[in-house]
Amino acid sequence: MQNQLKIARVTMNLTQQQLAEKVGVTRQTISLIEKGKYNPTLKLCLSICHAVNKTLDEVFWIEKEEWKNAEN
Numbered sequence: 001m002q003n004q005l006k007i008a009r010v011t012m013n014l015t016q017q018q019l020a021e022k023v024g025v026t027r028q029t030i031s032l033i034e035k036g037k038y039n040p041t042l043k044l045c046l047s048i049c050h051a052v053n054k055t056l057d058e059v060f061w062i063e064k065e066e067w068k069n070a071e072n
Contacts, residue, residue, distance in 0.1 A: 003060050006034045008052040023047040 009019050016030040023044065032038035049059050
């Protein structure tokens, strides 16, 4: 599963640690989300989006075909 979190984070000039501190999680959690190995809660997604000044769609939207391929 791919998302645009890393791009949004880097655009805002934030390290993983800085973003993690802003949203109240560990740096490792941010790393796992960026790699698509952790599915954050909606609340965490919203916090991240507010921190990077993006919408949910811009950061986390996944097309249906991508989602099907990720499940296999």
